[in-house]
Amino acid sequence: MPVTHWSFRGIAKIMLPIMLSCAVGHAYDYSEPMRCKQVLPLGYPESPFVLRFSSEELKAQPIWSRQADAIVIANNASDAIRTGAEALRSTLTKLGLGDATVVEVDSAQAALPATFKGKRVIVLGVPGQFALANALAQEAGLQVTVELLNEDGFIIKPISQERRKLLLIVSPVARGVLYGAYELEERTSSRGMPRIDQTFIPSVRYRGWPTHVFIGEPADALGRWRLNISMASDWGGGSINPLLFYKDFPELGGAAQSAQILTNQQGLHARYANSIKNGAMPAITWNPLSFSIAPQMGSLQAYHDALSAAHPGMAAKPDPRGFLVNFCPSNPATRLYVESAVREFVETFPEIELINIMLSDLGGELNCGCEKCAAYPFLDRAADYMALVIKTARQVKPSIRFTMCPPGLLHYISAHHPEFHNDPVAVAQALKNRLGPDVEAFLLSLGSPPGGDCQSWLAPDCMLLDKGVPLISFFQHYESDGPGIVSPISCILSHLSWSLPMHLNTLQRCAPKGMVGVMIQGAGIEVGCWHPELDGNAYMQNWCRAKYGKEAGQDVFLAIKDTHKITEAFYLDTKPDAIESVDFYRWGTFCAPWATDMGALKNAGLSEYEVSILMSFITLSFSLPQAPQPDGLRKVTVGDQEPWLERFAVADAIAIADQSEQMLAKALASEPGNSEIQLLHELAKATQSLVRLFKEYHLALLYANTARNTTEQGAREEQVAQARQHFKAALEQVVDYRDRYLPLVRNQDATLWSLKFNAPIKYMGTIFGILREAAYLFDQEFGGESLLSYMDQRIRTESKDL
Numbered sequence: 001m002p003v004t005h006w007s008f009r010g011i012a013k014i015m016l017p018i019m020l021s022c023a024v025g026h027a028y029d030y031s032e033p034m035r036c037k038q039v040l041p042l043g044y045p046e047s048p049f050v051l052r053f054s055s056e057e058l059k060a061q062p063i064w065s066r067q068a069d070a071i072v073i074a075n076n077a078s079d080a081i082r083t084g085a086e087a088l089r090s091t092l093t094k095l096g097l098g099d100a101t102v103v104e105v106d107s108a109q110a111a112l113p114a115t116f117k118g119k120r121v122i123v124l125g126v127p128g129q130f131a132l133a134n135a136l137a138q139e140a141g142l143q144v145t146v147e148l149l150n151e152d153g154f155i156i157k158p159i160s161q162e163r164r165k166l167l168l169i170v171s172p173v174a175r176g177v178l179y180g181a182y183e184l185e186e187r188t189s190s191r192g193m194p195r196i197d198q199t200f201i202p203s204v205r206y207r208g209w210p211t212h213v214f215i216g217e218p219a220d221a222l223g224r225w226r227l228n229i230s231m232a233s234d235w236g237g238g239s240i241n242p243l244l245f246y247k248d249f250p251e252l253g254g255a256a257q258s259a260q261i262l263t264n265q266q267g268l269h270a271r272y273a274n275s276i277k278n279g280a281m282p283a284i285t286w287n288p289l290s291f292s293i294a295p296q297m298g299s300l301q302a303y304h305d306a307l308s309a310a311h312p313g314m315a316a317k318p319d320p321r322g323f324l325v326n327f328c329p330s331n332p333a334t335r336l337y338v339e340s341a342v343r344e345f346v347e348t349f350p351e352i353e354l355i356n357i358m359l360s361d362l363g364g365e366l367n368c369g370c371e372k373c374a375a376y377p378f379l380d381r382a383a384d385y386m387a388l389v390i391k392t393a394r395q396v397k398p399s400i401r402f403t404m405c406p407p408g409l410l411h412y413i414s415a416h417h418p419e420f421h422n423d424p425v426a427v428a429q430a431l432k433n434r435l436g437p438d439v440e441a442f443l444l445s446l447g448s449p450p451g452g453d454c455q456s457w458l459a460p461d462c463m464l465l466d467k468g469v470p471l472i473s474f475f476q477h478y479e480s481d482g483p484g485i486v487s488p489i490s491c492i493l494s495h496l497s498w499s500l501p502m503h504l505n506t507l508q509r510c511a512p513k514g515m516v517g518v519m520i521q522g523a524g525i526e527v528g529c530w531h532p533e534l535d536g537n538a539y540m541q542n543w544c545r546a547k548y549g550k551e552a553g554q555d556v557f558l559a560i561k562d563t564h565k566i567t568e569a570f571y572l573d574t575k576p577d578a579i580e581s582v583d584f585y586r587w588g589t590f591c592a593p594w595a596t597d598m599g600a601l602k603n604a605g606l607s608e609y610e611v612s613i614l615m616s617f618i619t620l621s622f623s624l625p626q627a628p629q630p631d632g633l634r635k636v637t638v639g640d641q642e643p644w645l646e647r648f649a650v651a652d653a654i655a656i657a658d659q660s661e662q663m664l665a666k667a668l669a670s671e672p673g674n675s676e677i678q679l680l681h682e683l684a685k686a687t688q689s690l691v692r693l694f695k696e697y698h699l700a701l702l703y704a705n706t707a708r709n710t711t712e713q714g715a716r717e718e719q720v721a722q723a724r725q726h727f728k729a730a731l732e733q734v735v736d737y738r739d740r741y742l743p744l745v746r747n748q749d750a751t752l753w754s755l756k757f758n759a760p761i762k763y764m765g766t767i768f769g770i771l772r773e774a775a776y777l778f779d780q781e782f783g784g785e786s787l788l789s790y791m792d793q794r795i796r797t798e799s800k801d802l
Helices: 008-019 048-052 055-059 079-094 131-139 174-186 234-240 255-277 300-310 332-348 378-396 407-416 424-438 500-513 536-548 550-560 564-570 599-604 608-620 642-649 651-670 675-708 713-746 753-782 787-797
Strands: 063-065 070-074 101-105 120-125 154-161 164-170 198-200 206-208 229-233 281-286 354-358 401-405 442-445 471-474 515-519
Touching (some): 048 174, 070 079, 070 131, 079 120, 079 174, 131 154, 164 174, 206 229, 378 401, 378 424, 401 424, 424 442, 500 536, 536 675, 564 651, 564 675, 599 753, 599 787, 608 753, 713 753
Parallel strands (some): 070 101, 070 120, 120 164
Antiparallel strands (some): 154 164
């Protein structure tokens, strides 16, 4: 039997010429826009996995049967298996492929009853829990183990038994059976059920949705996307707050908040129940040292004061390496606080399967400057408190699993243990050695930090890959700080950039190197976590055809295809550790204070609040290029300009931006009432201005540097004139970009707080700041007509209702 992650395309190439001649229905009608659920900014498709295939590929499949008499499950089948059976039954009956009645058989029965009359039967089950599934798997010589199938992989196998034809779907765990049922259902058309004879293995074991990016995961899509973790999180603030009474610590006011706590508990129970039905493990990311799920009392200081008064000595002594609102890890009351919280949580939520523990993050630390802690090495504290959490939880539920999110710990361990030489790899290895197999993996960023449209595929791999530390990686494939067009499901922050193929390549490269899981978001990459051979371009083409109609969708696809190259053209390698896509060479000295005041930017369409935030970022050099100009650019002369002229012409990026605008205009002509295509078209026009802004600004810098390095007066004046001309062109483009781009951001839904808050500051504001400083420095050095006055006039007089 072939073992594959995905090999259907080979079958399609063989069968396509034959099957296309048949006038038959298919599973996805691309003439109708796909139905979406509005959870993400512009929705996600109800059946996302269908988008792996075009309608032509679906029609090319060999057929197993056009009739399903029954779907057989065990009488003790889990909710996940029942969800899969019902989805399969619904599709089969809707397509007229038989009654497909769901039949329950005693789990101890190894054969179908003698009275069973069905000739075409689908059997779903976990062999270890269903004797019939086990007998059929043995008959077919299948090895259905956690090790071979990476836990929730599955096998689909046709079996013949005299007069009866069976299609067996088995997995070591129930959610794998659900995924197998979806696999068959998603590839079934009115022509019949496809003949699938394959083993499917996910590329990574743990797959979840990062709740701190979008609060509220799309629960009904978890099974469809093969996401097997439903991660509640204290990162999201009030979404799961408060949850516990803290019965051993009545001073926290649990009794007074009982109604709200019970309501919140019921909400999380309901969320977990839905997740279980969709095959996902209930999980939580939590720092038991924090107050994130404690009763509401007010500030962190109020919690701290209440506990300190009730338990003298519990308060931590000030430590310059940690927050002051903290508790002493050497004090027995602190250990009791953690122990009681963990016990109460697992008792309250017995359905929980995985706890992703955070320590020394988000309001609860292990830092203390007392004498006892001075003799209690920080690494020991971390290991002891992790062991306490694990031991306490397993006293209530022995099967519970643990992963760890240790960024804060890695920092503090390095600060307290100079013997690690500030090496995060050595620190993580030491922590892993202390914790042993009880902690299955560390949740860390694939890159450092996560996200960033440049960082995601241009930056090096995570330093911990292939270092003996199993990782669940935060794999953000949107543009930085918010949703991106990579799917495409929303307007991005700065420019068009569809990076799905690059992220799939990164996933394929990194998964074999110790990456056992991912936290992901969006459409496409989560499919790749299951099917690592997913064709990103084909997926997006199918998406666009399904979302916008066949004709307009093809144009939208051509508009966003290859737009990642715009991001790559912007990448100057100035900020290897930054997350923003604004990457311009600074005119002045790196990290020096701004050469001129930025207050005038409030006339550029930014609010006074946004200007004040921008100024604070400027003070910290946040979201600005993190390296000086390269020597070759600083020392350029008339004789060696050519490579830089070619580099800053960004001809390919301009061509792609122009192609994008033209194709979206064509799509809009086909679907003039489609608001999403209208939004993408406006964004494409803004992108044209942004690319040309990048070009003109850097050409101005090139000619200004050449002028500095030119001694002959006439030649110097010529270079200054060229620099002034390009700088003015850059100012025209920045005004056009502002006028096109800011309205798109201002008009977004208020729930997109990251887009509305960060875009004007980190993109528009940063670009204005870089150009205003450059204009000031140009005037100081070269004199003549003031570029600073010209800029301030242009951004003021051209400002529209933004």
